[in-house]
Amino acid sequence: MSMLDLTLNTEENQEELSDTNSLLNRLGYDIVNGLNKIRKCYYWWHTYFETMDYCPKCGGLLREYNNDYEGANKVCETCNILLNDTH
Numbered sequence: 643m644s645m646l647d648l649t650l651n652t653e654e655n656q657e658e659l660s661d662t663n664s665l666l667n668r669l670g671y672d673i674v675n676g677l678n679k680i681r682k683c684y685y686w687w688h689t690y691f692e693t694m695d696y697c698p699k700c701g702g703l704l705r706e707y708n709n710d711y712e713g714a715n716k717v718c719e720t721c722n723i724l725l726n727d728t729h
């Protein structure tokens with residue numbers, strides 16, 4: 643797992659971070675995609691407003707994540723998306 647942790651999590655950009663098609667998420671996801679050519683990395687998906695059972699990228703069912711990283715509890719290994727869904 644990547645130790646690079648870019649945090650843009652502020653109250654001002656919660657809506658943008660929750661939008662699958664926002665420029666911020668598209669750019670961030672592209673960076674993670676590039677890094678995955680070198681080593682396994684995940685894109686942290688922010689969940690502020692709703693419970694997520696399906697991947698915001700591919701729509702597949704999220705799996706339980708048990709690797710004890712920053713409270714993450716769900717993952718899509720296909721899209722390399724990790725999230726903490728405690729709603």
Ligand SMILES: [Zn+2]
Pocket residue numbers: 697698699700701702718719720721722723
């Ligand atoms: Zn996915």
